[in-house]
Amino acid sequence: MLLLALVLLPALGALGAYLHRAEARRTAWLVAVAAIHLALVTLVWTTPPPAVFSGWIAVDALGLIVLTLTSLLFFVAAIYTVGYLRRESPRGGRAFVSCVLAFLASVSLVALSHHFAVLWIALEASTLAVAPLIFHRRDRRSLEAVWKYLVISSVAIALALLGTFFLSTAQANSAGTPLLLEDLVADAARLHPAWLKAAFILLLVGYGTKMGLAPMHTWKPDTYGEAPSVVGALMAGALTSAAFLGLARINEVTTAAGISAFTRPLLLFFGLFSIVVAAAFVIGQTDVKRLLAYSSVEHMGLLAVGLGLGGVGAYGATLHIVTNGLTKGLLFLVLGNVILVAGTTQAGAMHGLAKRLPISGGLLLLGLFAVTGSPPSGVFISEFAILRAAFAEGHVWVGVVLLILLVVIFLGLATTILKIVHGTPERREPRESGWLVLGPIGLAAGVILLGIYIPAPLQSALRQAAAALGGVAP
Amino acid sequence: MPAADLLLVLVVLADFMVLGTSRLTTCIRAIALQGLMLGALPIALTQHWSLHIVGLAVGSTVVKSLVLPWFLRRAIREAAVRREVEPSIGFTLSLVLGIAAVAIAFGVSQRLPLPAGVSELLVPVALATVIMGFLTLTTRSKAVTQVVGYLMLENGIYLFGLTSTDRVPFLVEIGVLLDVFVAVFIMGIVVFHINREFDSLSSIRLTELRD
Numbered sequence: 273m274l275l276l277a278l279v280l281l282p283a284l285g286a287l288g289a290y291l292h293r294a295e296a297r298r299t300a301w302l303v304a305v306a307a308i309h310l311a312l313v314t315l316v317w318t319t320p321p322p323a324v325f326s327g328w329i330a331v332d333a334l335g336l337i338v339l340t341l342t343s344l345l346f347f348v349a350a351i352y353t354v355g356y357l358r359r360e361s362p363r364g365g366r367a368f369v370s371c372v373l374a375f376l377a378s379v380s381l382v383a384l385s386h387h388f389a390v391l392w393i394a395l396e397a398s399t400l401a402v403a404p405l406i407f408h409r410r411d412r413r414s415l416e417a418v419w420k421y422l423v424i425s426s427v428a429i430a431l432a433l434l435g436t437f438f439l440s441t442a443q444a445n446s447a448g449t450p451l452l453l454e455d456l457v458a459d460a461a462r463l464h465p466a467w468l469k470a471a472f473i474l475l476l477v478g479y480g481t482k483m484g485l486a487p488m489h490t491w492k493p494d495t496y497g498e499a500p501s502v503v504g505a506l507m508a509g510a511l512t513s514a515a516f517l518g519l520a521r522i523n524e525v526t527t528a529a530g531i532s533a534f535t536r537p538l539l540l541f542f543g544l545f546s547i548v549v550a551a552a553f554v555i556g557q558t559d560v561k562r563l564l565a566y567s568s569v570e571h572m573g574l575l576a577v578g579l580g581l582g583g584v585g586a587y588g589a590t591l592h593i594v595t596n597g598l599t600k601g602l603l604f605l606v607l608g609n610v611i612l613v614a615g616t617t618q619a620g621a622m623h624g625l626a627k628r629l630p631i632s633g634g635l636l637l638l639g640l641f642a643v644t645g646s647p648p649s650g651v652f653i654s655e656f657a658i659l660r661a662a663f664a665e666g667h668v669w670v671g672v673v674l675l676i677l678l679v680v681i682f683l684g685l686a687t688t689i690l691k692i693v694h695g696t697p698e699r700r701e702p703r704e705s706g707w708l709v710l711g712p713i714g715l716a717a718g719v720i721l722l723g724i725y726i727p728a729p730l731q732s733a734l735r736q737a738a739a740a741l742g743g744v745a746p
Numbered sequence: 747m748p749a750a751d752l753l754l755v756l757v758v759l760a761d762f763m764v765l766g767t768s769r770l771t772t773c774i775r776a777i778a779l780q781g782l783m784l785g786a787l788p789i790a791l792t793q794h795w796s797l798h799i800v801g802l803a804v805g806s807t808v809v810k811s812l813v814l815p816w817f818l819r820r821a822i823r824e825a826a827v828r829r830e831v832e833p834s835i836g837f838t839l840s841l842v843l844g845i846a847a848v849a850i851a852f853g854v855s856q857r858l859p860l861p862a863g864v865s866e867l868l869v870p871v872a873l874a875t876v877i878m879g880f881l882t883l884t885t886r887s888k889a890v891t892q893v894v895g896y897l898m899l900e901n902g903i904y905l906f907g908l909t910s911t912d913r914v915p916f917l918v919e920i921g922v923l924l925d926v927f928v929a930v931f932i933m934g935i936v937v938f939h940i941n942r943e944f945d946s947l948s949s950i951r952l953t954e955l956r957d
Contacts, residue, residue: 433903437907444861450910467859496877
């Protein structure tokens with residue numbers, strides 16, 4: 273029941289938001305639904321509920337990690353939205369709140385689905401829920417962004433469906449329920465390898481596109497560049513993690529089936545290529561949101577590399593879902609504050625942030641060091657685990673290339689962001705609204721905390737998730 | 747099952763019709779005809795009748811050969827376009843690539859063991875339709891033709907899904923959810939006037955955002 277509530281609550285909330293005419297009541301509704309959702313997720317941690325619908329909807333360590341991250345980010349984003357809608361009232365505010373809630377419902381379903389068809393449906397729903405949010409400003413540029421996003425995502429999601437069909441064909445000789453994760457893993461030895469490999473490639477391309485792995489990342493800079501910052505935070509933090517979960521699920525099956533020798537090089541290739549592309553486009557990027565988009569391409573690449581390395585890499589990737597999600601949320605929201613006062617996304621017009629908006633300026637600096645994996649942030653721990661796996665699993669060149677690329681990306685991000693933080697502003701802004709900084713402060717605290725100490729329940733969930741992906745904890 | 751094989755050959759012919767024509771109305775007519783074949787196929791392929799099969803046949807006929815083509819016709823009427831003017835590859839080359847797609851599809855299918863009791867043509871035709879749909883989607887510049895390409899891609903996936911209707915019920919049906927995207931695209935063309943906003947229906951002109 274609890275598991276169903278996690279999906280139904282935001283789904284009904286989306287309908288309910290449409291009934292509220294006054295904007296203040298709508299945002300209060302949004303925050304209330306987000307808070308209840310977070311409370312329900314906490315309940316799942318303390319008392320794991322039983323699976324429903326004959327195991328199709330269930331909770332396991334990996335799903336719970338993505339679910340918790342999503343719920344947490346969403347709660348922060350909901351609080352931020354209160355302040356955001358006061359500053360910049362969008363046209364169609366009703367649709368905004370409804371679509372965000374529909375997004376939460378679909379991503380929660382992704383995290384809880386243990387059936388590949390349900391997973392696919394939930395990811396398609398998330399694409400459809402996000403599209404109106406990107407087209408939020410209703411101008412030519414956002415129309416272009418949403419059109420590009422929909423065309424690329426819809427082809428990706430179609431290929432993923434074909435991959436899902438292939439997976440069910442691979443299962444033709446086994447006895448279990450078709451496409452149920454547990455049965456696929458349990459009876460993995462009897463899956464047909466050729467069909468399974470074909471399914472893996474299609475799902476890698478399909479869900480990889482939704483993650484934004486290069487070379488299928490082309491929608492990302494445009495979409496993140498045009499979407500409101502709060503939507504960017506949810507997409508870069510939660511939606512890409514959900515898409516990665518799709519990839520991790522098929523990886524659980526391929527690991528159990530013993531075809532890692534085929535799948536791991538593919539994951540490594542797409543992962544490293546993404547980081548190369550990110551490094552190339554981060555240098556000299558002047559639009560801060562596009563900068564973040566390429567940073568997101570980088571971190572999705574790191575997730576794929578971690579999965580592709582196996583061993584400690586799988587643990588690193590699992591932890592990286594959390595640390596990257598929190599950091600991306602922090603950066604998008606803080607830069608959202610900057611964009612609200614600067615009125616542009618161009619870095620050149622933002623200088624002197626430390627004096628202009630002292631809190632956001634400090635948070636941005638902190639976010640910069642976190643996102644580039646500097647200690648003591650949580651990203652450092654997860655990136656370090658992935659790097660360690662590269663050397664431990666005998667891929668020394670992967671480790672070396674990774675190190676070089678991470679330094680290049682650090683330099684690229686630091687040049688642009690330090691320019692924003694330093695300098696003397698033309699004018700000072702009034703005191704920063706609590707709604708707009710409280711959430712980012714919480715996220716920053718979380719990122720630092722994970723760098724120093726990983727709470728015991730999370731640590732045991734990470735261990736279980738890494739084990740399911742064929743890896744080990746350090 | 748000669749009836750099923752005949753239908754499958756007609757499906758491939760419809761693919762080639764889309765690849766080889768510059769007239770948008772012909773494109774739409776071809777995809778509507780393909781929808782008709784796809785609607786008839788579950789019945790032609792099945793050995794034992796069931797309500798599920800009949801429902802699938804009726805449902806896909808209505809959606810694929812009536813509703814979506816009707817929407818598409820409306821879209822080109824609203825946007826007042828008739829022809830595909832500037833495909834990035836020529837129509838003759840498209841046809842040649844289409845033939846290559848069929849060859850590849852047959853080659854790949856030889857290597858993959860077929861589920862028992864399925865027409866030998868089904869998997870190759872499904873893959874060929876997927877590839878040709880992808881080709882249309884990527885090489886045509888009009889939004890309407892791209893939507894037709896997407897429909898072909900989706901039809902190919904539907905065909906593949908027909909291999910497992912008996913074993914995995916309702917798997918094919920979730921493919922219908924892809925039609926939601928098609929509907930959104932057509933709505934995008936009609937409601938948001940992508941033609942007006944960008945001077946024409948050409949999505950090539952959607953190139954303001956770049957690095």
